[in-house]
Amino acid sequence: MPRSMRALVAGEVGEPDDVLRLESRPVPLAEAGQALVRVTATPVHASDLHVLRGRYGFSPEFPTVGGYMECVGRIEALGPGTEGLRIGERVVDAAIPAVPGPRVDGTWQEYLVADAHRLLPVPDRLSDSEACQLAVNPLTALLLVTRELDVQPGEWLLQTAAGSTVGRLVVQLAGHLGIRTINVVRRRDAVEEIRALGGDEVICTEDEDLVQRVAEIAGPAGVRKATDCVAGQLGAQVSQALAPGGEVVVYGALSTHRQTDPAALTIPVSARSLIYETKVVRGFWLNRWFGAASPADVLDALCEVRSLVVNGVLTIPEGRPFPLERFAEAVSFAEAPAHGAKPLLVFDVGRPEDDRQV
Ligand SMILES: NC(=O)c1ccc[n+]([C@@H]2O[C@H](COP(=O)([O-])OP(=O)(O)OC[C@H]3O[C@@H](n4cnc5c(N)ncnc54)[C@H](OP(=O)(O)O)[C@@H]3O)[C@@H](O)[C@H]2O)c1
Missing domain, CATH: 3.90.180.10 (Medium-chain alcohol dehydrogenases, catalytic domain)
Incomplete structure (x- = not known):
């Protein structure tokens, strides 16, 4: 039997x-x-x-x-x-x-x-x-940083939801590789946690303007490389914070995690920035x-x-x-x-x- x-x-x-x-x-x-x-x-x-x-x-x-x-x-x-x-x-x-x-x-x-x-x-x-x-989150962190964006030592990497499991792994991996991170969190409590993990800069959206802070940290042109797993308006701000020719890889949509809110599933991006500044917004999916x-x-x-x-x-x-x-x-x-x-x-x-x- x-x-x-x-x-x-x-x-x-x-x-x-x-x-x-x-x-x-x-x-x-x-x-x-x-x-x-x-x-x-x-x-x-x-x-x-x-x-x-x-x-x-x-x-x-x-x-x-x-x-x-x-x-x-x-x-x-x-x-x-x-x-x-x-x-x-x-x-x-x-x-x-x-x-x-x-x-x-x-x-x-x-x-x-x-x-x-x-x-x-x-x-x-x-x-x-x-x-x-x-296999899933550490591999995603590795692929985003070293394959998808090929971030080099000394370069800035901007990431949203730094408090997520993937976000925390990205902070640790970047620290190991000499990559400087700008980490976006939504809670004040998370700021010190992310710094303690080795995050170089932390932006808390409860208190700070993402685009303005990125310009202060990385220079007025913005950053060349970013990851986003929140989408919606926050994803749009990440695209604004990109330098000309910069690239954001979108891999999640935490702002509507059950994917029920069509507005939050959309990332409004200026066509001008795609055309005249040749910014790139693209996706990543492990599968x-x-x-x-x-x-x-x-x-x-x-x-x-x-x-x-x-x-x-x-x-x-x-x-x-x-x-x-x-x-x-x-x-x-x-x-x-x-x-x-x-x-x-x-x-x-x-x-x-x-x-x-x-
Ligand atoms: N595309 C792919 O192949 C791939 C692979 C792996 C993961 N993912 C995606 O990556 C994302 C993270 O996955 P995970 O397993 O690391 O998640 P997780 O550990 O469950 O982390 C979720 C955390 O993200 C933060 N968060 C949630 N909503 C947020 C929002 N609207 N704005 C800012 N922060 C928010 C919260 O942290 P606080 O409570 O500290 O604020 C929450 O605890 C998910 O969307 C997942 O589906 C995609």
Whole structure:
């Protein structure tokens, strides 16, 4: 008889509270080139909730196992001919679906099968919380700074939502690389936190005018490189703060995080500044990067991120664990104002399988 496992499944598009159910499913079998991973921890990212609500950049077939980004676990079995991994090894699954690309199962389940090339071995000195958050936000920070904008030592980088996980990682990475950061936060309390992390300049939009402060810090022409994950009017101010020929990479829309306010999802940009000052406003999406990058580039970038975390250059904020059966609390925690930590679904490895609640 096939073994069974618990999986958190959405039957249709809708509010996560309405559509998510714990189900019992057979443990999948690893095929050639794949590994069976017993998951120990997996985050609830805002993007996972956007997918369930039908507001993300791709839509899976429903019913779908939720959690489309990343997890950590141990390899329990290898498919025929799978090389480079061993049973018992602890691995991160960079499950981010490539776009365009084939559909993959989500990570909110006790076991999953993954192609060997998306599994990254991680040392035991990384906690489950660090390891299960390695692939999305630290990788995004690395790619934005070193690939998308190629910011050089001594250059200014302007970023919004510096208090977010990605923002804090950008501050740390920039400090390590000798890049000077201008960090925009919305709360006064965050100013000292960002300075303590190594942020060079912090602009608090509660008290200060972004465009004016950038001109004071970087000079009247503005900055050449910026990232924005807030969009709306703040995104527009970032484009105004750019120097001629400057570039802002937009990668999030936190000003309407559920993406329900069309005005906040829009970034009003002056056509004059695009034409006469040749400013550039463009997007970045990790899923599309996965779709375009070669497997060797993906592996290089993931290994680089792993070293930065293992060597203490990047500190991933500690997540807040929720046992799988308390998924509804994890979802509401993910959306609570100023929740601070990333909710992590954790699996009660070691408890007899018959005892677990479905
Ligand atoms: N495009 C991609 O491939 C990609 C990849 C990774 C992440 N992202 C996006 O990047 C963004 C950050 O992700 P994350 O996981 O780092 O988020 P997070 O850790 O959940 O951080 C959210 C924080 O951002 C700040 N914030 C929220 N709304 C804001 C607003 N309107 N103005 C200024 N600050 C605001 C808040 O910090 P305070 O409470 O301190 O104010 C909030 O706690 C999200 O939009 C996410 O979807 C995109």
